[in-house]
Structure formats: structure tokens, C-alpha cells
Amino acid sequence: MRRAAIYCRISQDREGAGLGVARQEADCRALIGRKGWVMVDVYPDNDVSAYSGAPRPAWKRLLADIEDGTIDAIACWHVDRLTRSPRELENVIDLADRRGVELATVTGEIDLATPTGRLIARMLGAAARHEAEHKAERQKRQRRQSAEAGKVSGGGTRPYGYAEDRITVIDEEAEVICEAARRVLAGESLSSVCREFRKRDIMTSTRGHWVPTTLRRLLASARISGRREHTPHSASESTRPLLGVIVADAVWPAIISATDSDRLRTLLSDPARDFRAQAATGRTYLLSGILRCGRCGWRMNGRPRSGVPRYVCPNVPGTASCGGVATNAARTDEHVRDMVLTALDSPELAKRVRHQAGDDDGLAEDVRADEEQLEELAQAWAAREISRKEWMAARAPIDARLEKSRAQLARMSRASPLLGFIGTAEEMVNRWEAMNVSQQRAIISATVRTVVVGVANPRKRWDPDRFTFDWIA
Numbered sequence: 001m002r003r004a005a006i007y008c009r010i011s012q013d014r015e016g017a018g019l020g021v022a023r024q025e026a027d028c029r030a031l032i033g034r035k036g037w038v039m040v041d042v043y044p045d046n047d048v049s050a051y052s053g054a055p056r057p058a059w060k061r062l063l064a065d066i067e068d069g070t071i072d073a074i075a076c077w078h079v080d081r082l083t084r085s086p087r088e089l090e091n092v093i094d095l096a097d098r099r100g101v102e103l104a105t106v107t108g109e110i111d112l113a114t115p116t117g118r119l120i121a122r123m124l125g126a127a128a129r130h131e132a133e134h135k136a137e138r139q140k141r142q143r144r145q146s147a148e149a150g151k152v153s154g155g156g157t158r159p160y161g162y163a164e165d166r167i168t169v170i171d172e173e174a175e176v177i178c179e180a181a182r183r184v185l186a187g188e189s190l191s192s193v194c195r196e197f198r199k200r201d202i203m204t205s206t207r208g209h210w211v212p213t214t215l216r217r218l219l220a221s222a223r224i225s226g227r228r229e230h231t232p233h234s235a236s237e238s239t240r241p242l243l244g245v246i247v248a249d250a251v252w253p254a255i256i257s258a259t260d261s262d263r264l265r266t267l268l269s270d271p272a273r274d275f276r277a278q279a280a281t282g283r284t285y286l287l288s289g290i291l292r293c294g295r296c297g298w299r300m301n302g303r304p305r306s307g308v309p310r311y312v313c314p315n316v317p318g319t320a321s322c323g324g325v326a327t328n329a330a331r332t333d334e335h336v337r338d339m340v341l342t343a344l345d346s347p348e349l350a351k352r353v354r355h356q357a358g359d360d361d362g363l364a365e366d367v368r369a370d371e372e373q374l375e376e377l378a379q380a381w382a383a384r385e386i387s388r389k390e391w392m393a394a395r396a397p398i399d400a401r402l403e404k405s406r407a408q409l410a411r412m413s414r415a416s417p418l419l420g421f422i423g424t425a426e427e428m429v430n431r432w433e434a435m436n437v438s439q440q441r442a443i444i445s446a447t448v449r450t451v452v453v454g455v456a457n458p459r460k461r462w463d464p465d466r467f468t469f470d471w472i473a
């Protein structure tokens, strides 16, 4: 009596057929019963792609047991469950030959001991492989086509802000998106917004907590502005680029305006902003990194002494930092706040801010047009319509123009937190106190580049003349 193994494998290419491991196993058990074999063990593997190189531990164990002579029959659902490539199939045929192993499949008899049986197995294997490859190709094409038609893309979890149909707006979540967009555009850090959302128990669409990377993806996605974005597919989800190419107006409604979306996309893809570092520190010192040591020019950090918060030149070993300057944090914060708010009350600054943060004169539109042109050039090169040299020559002026527009957009984004602030002198201090550190920092960074702290005068307890402001002109 033959000692049979059941081999089953779950993979994406048969997912649509609902062919889970349990179903495969049940069918194989029945088959073994019909054949009059004895079931020894089940060897289940789980891999996603039919022809990926992912290891199959159960498969390896099965081959080893056949070599050891403890197994002399295999039952599986279909040849395409057993092997993933012609080479693997040849190994099985070879093994069947040497060890006299019999193979039975639920979908039809295959006798690997005869030339006809082997031919059928090879043909079935080749057909399955072709189907899997063809399907991958077809899916890629469909994704691109449906992107261009502005259609809904399926799969995965529902996008935040929209219901399961991916079209109906969920009002409550749309409000959260608008709030987050407004605050990030006003210069607040992603981690600060996330922290505050956590306090209010605002959850993601998968009932998780908001973290900066998730919020960044949401706000940078063209989807929330009712536009369809095509992101060229890469092997792994985690390396998916933040921004794709906006290819069409979508069939679903917008939650934020296209202008705000373009600003967010520029702001959030700015490599100068290190989101991970921001997320990690969760700054509590208002002016760390903004203050400079008056003796050595080093960035001053917040550091308490005897429980009193101070900013100090850090005296980092092996660097030029001197460690010779320190200032009381509370009084310095207050002084810098007063200077900044006073400056904001001046008509000249008001005028400049209005100019900088005002209408973008179609700048975002220009950026998008340039990005699309770059994409077209890349495609022309990929399709061998132009040479690499031609490609490079054509993209140089576009790159230069893009860089300029992006810098301009970034300047505008930096200035925008000030818009709501100008010309309201008496209200300012109250509103300032209601802000969190991140929001306050955004206001300061939009007004001053650095504040240099001079060496303390030993005869004065508090000396405002120690501070030199480098205003953003």
C-alpha cells in the first residue's frame, strides 16, 4: 500500500477561485481514499506568487522524505500547485523515476511513469506558468488604464475619508483631513498633529493610531483632492514612491482643493524636511536649533540644569562647539516671542507675507505640467523613441524650471502660517499661548532664520541685548 503525502500550496494566482489550503487538503484526502493509499502527512506551503523564488519549506521537507523513502505517493490539487517552474517539474519527474513515486491530482490522472503522463504534466505546468505571467502583465495594463480613466482602484483597505465604495465621502473623516491639511500647511509638524489626534482618539481607516508616515501618505495623496494619481508599480509596497503622476480628474469628489493638495505634495516631498527625525524627538524646547552660540556659532540645544530649563552650546567632543554660552529657556522663549510678534505687527512684514503666501499664480499647475513632461520623456526613452543623450538634453531645462518653481512653492508654504497672524497685535499673545510648541516654532521659523546668543555679561541678570535676530527678509 502506498504511503501518500498531500501537498498543498496557497498562492495569489488562484485566490479568485477560492482555493484555500483547507479546500485543497479536503479534495486530496478524498482522492487518497479513492486510490486506496494511506495518508501519512500534509505538506502545506504559503506563497503569494506562482513563480516567485520564495522558499517553500514544506516542499523541501516533502522532497527530503521522498529521498528517505518514507513517502512514495503525492496527492495534490493540480500540477500548478506542485511546481512553480518547468525546472521544478523536471525534478519531480526525475524523483518519480528514481524512487517510483506516484502522483495523483484532483483535476485529473497524471502518470509520471509514462511518457504521455510526463508530457501532460509538462504542458499543464507550462500553461499555468504562462497564465500567471500573462495575468501579471494584464493587471499592470489595467491599473494604468483605469488610472487614466480616473476610476477607482480596488484592493487593500479603504482610503481614509471615503466609504467602502471609495467614492462616498465620510463627512466626519473629511473634516479630519481638512483639519490636518490646514495645520500642516500652517507649518505644524506631522508628529505634532498625530499626537493631538491620538489624544482625541481619532483613528485611521484600519482603526489604528495616526503616525507621521501614515498621515504624510494621506496628505500627499492626490486622491483627497479628487484627482487620480498613477504610481508605477514596484515590487514591494514599502518602496512605493510618495508621489505618482496625476493623470486625470477622478470619479470621486474632492475633500481638499487642488491648490492645497499641490502645496501639501510639495511640502511633504521636500527632502529638506526630515520627518523621521522630527517624529523621534518630539521637541519640547521651542528654540532648539534656532538659537546659535555667539562664541562658536554652534546650534544651541535645550538642557536643564538643577531642574531649570536652559539653552546651551552643547560642547560636543571632537567638534568646534565651545560649551561656553547658556541662557535661561523660559525668559529666552518669552523674549523671542515678543520680538517675533512685534515684527509681525509691522506693515512692511505684513505686506511681504501677503505677497509670499498669496496667490500662487498657477505655479502648482506649472509644476504638474513639468512633472508630466518629464514622465513622458522617460516613457519615450523606455520605448526607445529617443536616445539617452536626447533624453538628458531634453530634461535639463525642465529640471531647472521645476527646481525654481518648487523652491518658490516651498517659500510660499513656509510663509502661509503667518497669514492669519498679521495685523492683530493685541490678540497675538493670547493666540500664541493657545498654540502648541510645534505651531509656535512654525511661526518663528517663518520669521527668523537664526537668533545668535552672545556671551553673558556677568553683571547683568537678564540682558536682551545678547540676542541678535537674523530676520527673513
Ligand SMILES: [Zn+2]
Binding pocket: 293, 294, 295, 296, 297, 298, 313, 321, 322, 323, 324, 325
Ligand atoms: Zn559655543
